[in-house]
Amino acid sequence: MSVSDGREPHEGAPRLPDELRALGRSLDARGGGGSGAAAGSESMVERVLAQILAEQIPVPVQEAGPTGVRARLHAVRRWMRRRRRALVAALCGLLTVLVLTPPVRAAVFDWFGFGGVEVRYDPSAVPSAGASVPGCGRSVTLAQAGRRAGFEPLVPDALGVPDAVTVTGEPRGRFLVSLCWREGGHTVRVDEYPARLDIGFVKTVREPPEWLSLGGTVSPDGIQDPALWFARPHLLSFWLVGADGDRYTREERTAGPTLLWTHAGGGVPGGDLTFRLEGVGSKRRALEIAQSLEQRQ
Amino acid sequence: MRLRRCNKSVRTREGGRIVDEAAVIARVRAGEPEAYAELVRAHTGIALRAAAALGAGADAEDVVQQAFVKAYCALGRFRDDAAFKPWLLSIVANETRNTVRTAARQRTLAGREAAFAEAEPLIPESADPAVATLETERRAALLSALEQLSEEHRLVVTYRYLLEMDEPETAQALGWPRGTVKSRLNRALKKLGRLLPDFRPREGGDECE
Numbered sequence: 001m002s003v004s005d006g007r008e009p010h011e012g013a014p015r016l017p018d019e020l021r022a023l024g025r026s027l028d029a030r031g032g033g034g035s036g037a038a039a040g041s042e043s044m045v046e047r048v049l050a051q052i053l054a055e056q057i058p059v060p061v062q063e064a065g066p067t068g069v070r071a072r073l074h075a076v077r078r079w080m081r082r083r084r085r086a087l088v089a090a091l092c093g094l095l096t097v098l099v100l101t102p103p104v105r106a107a108v109f110d111w112f113g114f115g116g117v118e119v120r121y122d123p124s125a126v127p128s129a130g131a132s133v134p135g136c137g138r139s140v141t142l143a144q145a146g147r148r149a150g151f152e153p154l155v156p157d158a159l160g161v162p163d164a165v166t167v168t169g170e171p172r173g174r175f176l177v178s179l180c181w182r183e184g185g186h187t188v189r190v191d192e193y194p195a196r197l198d199i200g201f202v203k204t205v206r207e208p209p210e211w212l213s214l215g216g217t218v219s220p221d222g223i224q225d226p227a228l229w230f231a232r233p234h235l236l237s238f239w240l241v242g243a244d245g246d247r248y249t250r251e252e253r254t255a256g257p258t259l260l261w262t263h264a265g266g267g268v269p270g271g272d273l274t275f276r277l278e279g280v281g282s283k284r285r286a287l288e289i290a291q292s293l294e295q296r297q
Numbered sequence: 298m299r300l301r302r303c304n305k306s307v308r309t310r311e312g313g314r315i316v317d318e319a320a321v322i323a324r325v326r327a328g329e330p331e332a333y334a335e336l337v338r339a340h341t342g343i344a345l346r347a348a349a350a351l352g353a354g355a356d357a358e359d360v361v362q363q364a365f366v367k368a369y370c371a372l373g374r375f376r377d378d379a380a381f382k383p384w385l386l387s388i389v390a391n392e393t394r395n396t397v398r399t400a401a402r403q404r405t406l407a408g409r410e411a412a413f414a415e416a417e418p419l420i421p422e423s424a425d426p427a428v429a430t431l432e433t434e435r436r437a438a439l440l441s442a443l444e445q446l447s448e449e450h451r452l453v454v455t456y457r458y459l460l461e462m463d464e465p466e467t468a469q470a471l472g473w474p475r476g477t478v479k480s481r482l483n484r485a486l487k488k489l490g491r492l493l494p495d496f497r498p499r500e501g502g503d504e505c506e
Contacts, residue, residue, distance in 0.1 A: 016486060016489060016490060016493075017458050017486070019435070019439060020439065020454060020458035020459055021458050021459070021461055023436060023439050023440070023458075023459060024346060024350065024455075024458060024459030024460060024461060025346075026436065027346045027349045027350055027459070028342060028345070028346050040341060040342075040345070041337070041338045041341035041342060042338070044337055044338075044341040044358070044361065044362065044365070045334045045337045045338050045341075047362050048333070048334075048337050048362055048365040048366060048369070049330065049331065049333065049334060049337075051362065051366050052330055052333070052366060052369055053330070055366075057366070057369060057370055059325070059326065059327075059328045059330065060325065060326060060369060060370060060371065060372035060373040
């Protein structure tokens with residue numbers, strides 16, 4: 001007996017498949033169809049992404065850094081004791097993933113989750129030319145900024161008193177403090193924010209950033225006081241308060257050479273601040289500026 | 298519109314949106330959770346329908362949300378040569394089963410339908426009342442016939458027709474060989490045909506994708 005793949009006629013009930021399809025579609029009717037369905041899927045998008053962020057569910061492949069690897073090995077060992085038989089098959093899958101995606105793996109292992117910054121590796125992301133560092137806009141005093149942001153803004157000694165200080169609202173009730181200096185006709189800008197800000201800035205880079213050490217020591221366990229130097233212009237995404245006051249949107253601009261580092265302090269209980277320095281073209285000077293903050297403590 | 302079926306770039310057309318699944322999944326795995334939004338957007342409609350058809354009732358939205366989050370967690374294990382929709386719908390089915398079992402609120406599909414119909418008229422008000430009555434009766438007959446099928450037969454009919462998946466997708470979602478899907482579908486349709494002796498097709502009811 002030959003049965004076609006699609007909507008085959010059926011003895012006695014030639015339209016039964018079509019009727020069943022219509023029955024299935026009628027289950028959608030509660031959403032109202034059309035714009036109602038679209039709104040439904042948008043609210044589902046928000047619910048799902050909010051839960052993924054709130055529960056800090058790791059990226060589904062390889063997670064962050066060495067501790068992640070160690071934890072994973074632990075888990076694998078425990079799991080192996082329980083399920084030896086499935087091990088070979090599972091390892092084959094894991095190895096396939098590792099072999100097939102070297103650039104992605106490198107990106108995830110090396111750069112993910114540094115401070116509040118997520119770095120994406122995207123060879124196709126071409127920043128536009130002629131980028132300039134945006135100024136801070138209308139200034140408040142450092143003390144006002146501290147009260148609004150809930151942490152005391154730290155100022156690198158090497159840059160002196162900032163010409164402008166602003167506070168920007170970030171998602172999930174956090175604040176970003178920006179300090180600006182005018183230097184020889186261009187702007188030097190430091191953004192600082194509590195490091196636990198989940199995904200604050202997202203940088204899309206075409207080549208890996210350089211790992212630097214503020215403390216000058218590199219041990220087998222890793223770099224002490226690490227900093228990330230982005231020598232080349234890269235695309236930058238960031239959050240903003242929308243016109244209605246509580247919706248946040250993400251925008252992109254091209255950011256010039258940038259140094260990222262974290263530093264304990266700011267009166268955040270048990271917390272680090274993440275710093276982002278922009279507008280200093282020299283890696284050596286950028287490091288000095290970051291270190292001038294380290295030495296104050 | 299003819300959809301190409303090919304392993305590496307399965308394009309999903311759902312709710313008027315087209316998503317290149319393989320590319321999106323690669324982006325999510327590369328550490329871009331926001332890219333997952335595209336998969337959620339493309340499949341929310343069918344996932345809600347699946348939850349409703351499988352008995353989630355008023356919990357359908359929560360079930361679907363949990364299913365999307367679980368699918369995200371498990372995306373590292375998703376096989377690149379598989380299609381996302383049947384994989385997701387099998388997770389939805391699992392979630393629905395767990396929810397229904399936990400809440401011990403398994404109602405019959407017909408009962409759930411009655412609740413739906415009460416909550417909101419399914420037939421547009423502009424429709425001819427006679428037609429509306431007829432449609433409501435036919436729906437009820439179809440639903441009660443579905444209820445009388447065995448679990449396997451009901452599942453295969455639900456996936457293949459109510460959720461509008463093709464045979465390979467149905468096979469993937471149920472984890473059955475394709476031959477099994479074919480034969481069970483045939484038997485289920487025959488049984489449904491016998492359970493609906495008075496069945497008469499609508500005029501011009503030939504619906505095309």
